[in-house]
Amino acid sequence: MTTKTIRLPVLDRVAGDSLLWRLLRESLPEHKGKYAAAIVAMVLVAGTTALSAWVMGEIVDAMTDPANTQRIYWVAGSVFLIFFAKGVASFAQTVLMARAGNRIVAQKQTSLFKRLLGHGIAFFNTTESSDLLMRVTQSAQMARNVIDVVVTGFVRDLLTLIGLVSVMFYQQPYLSLISLIVGPAAVLGVRMILNKVRAVMAQEMAGLAEIIKVVQETSTGARVIKAFALETVMQDRMQSAVRQVEKRSNKMVRLESATAPLMDTLTGMAIAAIVILSSTSIGGQAAGTPGQLMSFVTAFLMAYEPAKRLSRMRVSIEAGMVGVRMMYELLDLPSNLNEAPDAKELTVGPGQVVLDNVSFGYNAENQVIRNLSVTFEAGKTTALVGPSGGGKSSILNLILRLYDPQDGVVWIDDNDISKVTFASLRKKIAFVGQDTFLFSNTVMNNLRIARPDATDEEVYEAARIAYAHDFIESLPQGYQTQIGENGSFLSGGQRQRLSITRAVLRGAPILLLDEATSALDSQSEAYVRDALQAINTGVTTIVIAHRLATIMNADRILYIEAGQVVEQGSMQELLAQNGAFKRLYEAQFHNG
Structure with missing residues (x-):
């Protein structure tokens, strides 16, 4: 842009x-x-x-x-x-x-x-x-x-x-x-x-x-x-x-x-x-x-x-x-994204997410998503794969309501998210992206932004689940250590595990993962992958990944290209189709 x-x-x-x-x-x-x-x-x-x-x-x-x-x-x-x-x-x-x-x-x-x-x-x-x-x-x-x-x-x-x-x-x-x-x-x-x-x-x-x-x-x-x-x-x-x-x-x-x-x-x-x-x-x-x-x-x-x-x-x-x-x-300056005057609180049931005939573009000349209709099943893990620029991150942006679609509706259970309050929508969603942002503050304060009323023990438990507790304890002042601007005193893997700890502490019924392991080394990726596996059970999880090794256990995979679902199914079903996903799989596992 x-x-x-x-x-x-x-x-x-x-x-x-x-x-x-x-x-x-x-x-x-x-x-x-x-x-x-x-x-x-x-x-x-x-x-x-x-x-x-x-x-x-x-x-x-x-x-x-x-x-x-x-x-x-x-x-x-x-x-x-x-x-x-x-x-x-x-x-x-x-x-x-x-x-x-x-x-x-x-x-x-x-x-x-x-x-x-x-x-x-x-x-x-x-x-x-x-x-x-x-x-x-x-x-x-x-x-x-x-x-x-x-x-x-x-x-x-x-x-x-x-x-x-x-x-x-x-x-x-x-x-x-x-x-x-x-x-x-x-x-x-x-x-x-x-x-x-x-x-x-x-x-x-x-x-x-x-x-x-x-x-x-x-x-x-x-x-x-x-x-x-x-x-x-x-x-x-x-x-x-x-x-x-x-x-x-x-x-x-x-x-x-x-x-x-x-x-x-x-x-x-x-x-x-x-x-x-x-x-x-x-x-x-x-x-x-x-x-x-x-x-x-x-x-x-x-x-x-x-x-x-x-x-x-x-x-x-x-x-x-x-x-x-x-x-x-x-x-x-008028805002281009406003809460509805009669916005209501979002009440999440099972956690099903639906994009109903959605079209979206960051400008009028270039549509990223075109008439997309897709259902993300409640409590299941759905992976989005495909070439860069195909619209995968835009789908997550629409679910978070960082943008509104030009056409169509995004539903969470029976709620049109354009008619619910921003606070109640984001409270029901946990997000982990590839670019982890941390505030220039202590580890504890960075984690507590996910849930300010959490007790210290709840924070510690979330960190254990995210494989972050041990490295936090090894820091000079433990959870009270100042981590610098955007966590500059930490490694990439440590920053990402803190981000996952926030998602665990959030305890939201919907989890969005955008290339959460793409910038990590093999050992850090293994930690993060295990942490994600621990928190997405029973949670509606939508994960974007270019490394197919991180989505081997996904319940369903969507191959997104040019704003459309080109292929969808389980890992075995997509490999049997001999299509775009299989070519991507073979390029990663046989040629790389």
């Missing part, structure tokens, strides 16, 4: 604004208590910031009149209270915003992961894991950053700016009018930057995904990389990806920082004009007292930082919205 990466679209303004409102609607109400308290703290920060500019005028005027000690003490007390209140409010704002933001990140990442788990196998086969990692980690964090920018910008920075401008107009109304030339000019400059920010940020996210992909492939394919001396190739790939991200990151920094020289230049021009004008009379009026002038200049200088943050706010939001779009693309 082909693999594709979900494309990262460039945000248009309408779509970006729509997603922004959606993000705010979904996130703010649930955390309204923390955000309300944070907003109160921000109002206090804005108010005390404006007061600190105003009190500078009082300080200057009080110092010019040292004989008035009462006024000096009053001003000193006011300064202390203003800055104390500002410090407490700033602390409260930071903590409350951080707690709400961290909770939003956790919730979004949980929702994204839950959405991932809701998708069928087809989704994971057509989406690169590096892309999913990027969306689950980076996009949730960027969503939090966007909310922080919006809340702090529209509350703290805007109110602070309003308060400081009010002080400016109160102290020096005419000089304040001169300073207003900064605002419109800054807005025009910022608008020129936005379009470039969107495109560059999307490219940067794609570059980060490439870095994650290279690291993943290096970790999982280390043996192949070493065997073929691909270190230089992988290093070149990583360097190329890192350079691209570095280049785009630098460009992003330039764009985000472009507002600073713009604001600095405009502010410098305004201050220069104010200095000149403050020494002369304006409109026939004097420039005011030294305190008023000092208060005005202080307010003007303090207004610079919130004004700069506000001028950059749209740029920051546009950069973050790329991650928000990535997040909602994944959250809104």
Whole structure:
């Protein structure tokens, strides 16, 4: 099957604004208590910031009149209270915003992961894991950053700016009018930057995904990389990806920082004009007292930082919205495999499995199974043999309901499996594949995933049946031994026996085996074959095998080719037919 990466679209303004409102609607109400308290703290920060500019005028005027000690003490007390209140409010704002933001990140990442788990196998086969990692980690964090920018910008920075401008107009109304030339000019400059920010940020996210992909492939394919001396190739790939991200990151920094020289230049021009004008009379009026002038200049200088943050706010939001779009693309992506709204619990009787006129393909152009009708008898072992690509593994995938057929029905006893819950279906089926997956955890925890409520003794007994108990006990910490990523500290035979132990512990009435011994040496294969023989008695067993020696005791054998049952019967019956199965048998036992 082909693999594709979900494309990262460039945000248009309408779509970006729509997603922004959606993000705010979904996130703010649930955390309204923390955000309300944070907003109160921000109002206090804005108010005390404006007061600190105003009190500078009082300080200057009080110092010019040292004989008035009462006024000096009053001003000193006011300064202390203003800055104390500002410090407490700033602390409260930071903590409350951080707690709400961290909770939003956790919730979004949980929702994204839950959405991932809701998708069928087809989704994971057509989406690169590096892309999913990027969306689950980076996009949730960027969503939090966007909310922080919006809340702090529209509350703290805007109110602070309003308060400081009010002080400016109160102290020096005419000089304040001169300073207003900064605002419109800054807005025009910022608008020129936005379009470039969107495109560059999307490219940067794609570059980060490439870095994650290279690291993943290096970790999982280390043996192949070493065997073929691909270190230089992988290093070149990583360097190329890192350079691209570095280049785009630098460009992003330039764009985000472009507002600073713009604001600095405009502010410098305004201050220069104010200095000149403050020494002369304006409109026939004097420039005011030294305190008023000092208060005005202080307010003007303090207004610079919130004004700069506000001028950059749209740029920051546009950069973050790329991650928000990535997040909602994944959250809104419909699953191609859904549980029926009225799904019921699967009640298994004898355990008969039936494929009724089933057709299936992984894509519309290529059908793997065509109008297949076959019955797997309850309590019997049925083997599937035949050439690769004939549809054998697809049959097991349909029984597990990892995919749904395009036509036909899969039955377990009298239950259409498309109408039962996923959990109850998989609980009644044990699966052992050729590619054993183990979690980076202890042996015990890896075994208990088959049945979390199993006692230690039940786990030990399952391991004895699967010929795994002795080798587990020989490990450094026995059942509590950490086995590494995908059981990297164990041999192939040991990993497979742990997989069979899970199947034993599961105690399911239906057992599916997909080339469970194909990658094992002769001794390990003998252990595994004996273990499987011990657990499939009275269990509906469907086994795929290329080595015919592993299915000598099967009750029935189906030769599958091009999605059809070409031959079927017992070993003796098929050998007597002088057909495809006999040719396969002779190729293995007489020529090999």
